[in-house]
Amino acid sequence: MTQNPHSPAPQPRPVFSQLPAYSAGKPAAKVEGLEQYKLSSNENPFGPVASVAEVLSSFDQVHRYPDPLSTELRTKLSEQLGVDAEDIVTGAGSLGALQQMMATFAGGNPDGTQDEVIYAWRSFEAYPIVVGLAGAKSVQIPNLADGSHDLDAMAAAITDRTRVILLCTPNNPTGPALTEDQVRKFLVKVPKNVVVVIDEAYFEFCAVSPLDANEQPPVNGLDVYPDYNNVVILRTFSKAQGLAGLRVGYSISHPELTQHLRVGATPFAVSRLAERAAIASIDHSDEVMNRVEHLVEEREKMVKRLKELGYDVPKTRANFVWLPLGERTPEFSALADANALSVRAFGTEGVRVSVGEDEANARLLQVCEEFISAN
Template sequence: MVGMTTSQRSGLNPRPVFSQLPQYAAGKPPVPVEGLTQFKLSSNENPFGPVEPVARVLAEFNTVHRYPDPLSTALRTRLGEHLGVNADDIVTGAGSLGALNQILATFAGSHEDGVQDEVIYAWRSFEAYPICVGLAGAKSVQVPNLPNGAHDLDDMAAAVTHQTRVILVCTPNNPTGPAVTENQVRDFLAKVPSDVLVVIDEAYFEFCAASEIPEGQEPPVNGLDVLPDYENVIILRTFSKAQGLAGLRVGYSISHPAITQYLRVGATPFAVTSIAEQAAVASINHNDAVMQRVAHLVEQREKVVTQLTNLGYWVPETRANFVWLPLGEHSAAFAELAERNALSVRAFAGEGVRVSIGEDEANDRFLALAEQFEHRTSAP
């Protein structure tokens, strides 16, 4: 068969789904301003990095020329001991996002007849969700958040159809902050068919664990308390946030053998590097030091929320390492004010501004700018 000539070709084109996907907008670094220290509050990073024993492991690593263990055996074993789960129930990935992509690639996509599986998630939520779902070949079903920024679990359950394969529950929700409780999750799971996977994305779990819960209020869910009772639940966690290893990309999922038997087949080989695995194990071994830093960030978060409230802002309840200002049409203006003052924040056009909790000086500068800003957020 004679091939097409160059003149007959229409160019190199991606799959049609690409025209429908949003672009992921990572948090930008701060713009230099003379006389001011720059602070990045736009990416939900731990500003203090890994604890000292982990930093030593990174400095002494010397086997970069060797392939990593594709099963991350040492990490899964140590995680199993730390979390009280079977190591075989853990599948590692390049961050929790990598672990999520493995789940979607395994369980959601398009069929030979062109019918797409559906993946339900709240919106607004983690902005990578629609990209990941679309690239897997599945269809996004976005369910609006409640006015207070929390998941509308009733509407999410009502959105389930025969095509639904996966539901994503982001708790605490990025970028708005509210977390779901165990009772809410159990009530939700009672409404979801057992053949639909429910992924509880707990990227910010440690910040929930370090939070003081007001008397009479139910704490955020610990997915591991729910997992034993539901075969269709998957837990997602990461070392990017609390442990300060965002640049190393190491995360994991926890689920039952009926799920992990397939996830291991769909897992990206060598996704977790040896240096990432060693740093993650060292983080577990020094968890008390990690949680001391988390406790400080939570203390700063509560200070920020209190002072914003005193300034007249309404802020959704947050159990993560960030706060959400639903500034609507004024979001870009606040981001520009921050930029002029050597701070970077994450603005979502027309919706709001997410501000990560950073160094103490950075948090103080953010509050000073919030006091200057002429617009306030109001309760829904």
């Protein structure tokens, strides 16, 4: 049958025209005489530890389907974190776990109404995409001036259509983290039928971050979720463990939620290779955390120097720094490109810079000094 070239082409659902496109970090531009460094994707510049690399090089089971429940990984996580293995549901990165959650708890309804999902903005740029694809409505609450969540405003935005609330801590891309006290006071204001997600993709960097005098430590979701049947923790092996390309993450919650999440989970989302690499990362977590500690030390050096130069840098607990440059954002991004550094620019809001190799961090600070001297 011959197709009519003038006939209407298939069209996506109307929601697609309303969704932002996810913008992944780009590689650095080539500049003669300079090594390129990618500081745009919050990747671990050192990759996985040596023992994990050995697992990757010897893997020979790509022709076999993985265990859809990732039983070995969940068992290992259960031992490491002190939680019930039945409370853990794996996914393709923490984003995959989040997509499972949206598919399960928020969307469109038979009467044409949309469930609502509340989250801070700016925050992780995938949030509006996964919410929209689920058929739900985003309720974005502007961050406070210091880049942190406005929890009072988020609580005030709860309606009878609210189904999920996302707490990104540390917040990507601005960096501040919530404390346990803040989270618990917020949860008191949330109805028990609303799922509260504590997105801790950068938790390991929080765990070793130095504290100022009288400063409360960042929240550890594991200390909170046992007391709340509507709380879900999201974590990943992409950041601290350097497994971003393998896509393995997980959620932790009570059986009241996991029984439904497993139904909505994508079958075989975590490959056997990813599972084995994650297990090896757990077995060598001391080596992983040594690298994390080095990155945090580099982060603190960067923040200190940036403040000396006059930059308004929010307190960051992750492996990145936020520069709220406003209208000057594109100019800074172009200067970084000219120095073979890629950074993540957000329109005319600011620039997120990942902590990278020591040489990359030093060059970035040189760029920052040049930029502020010229302005």
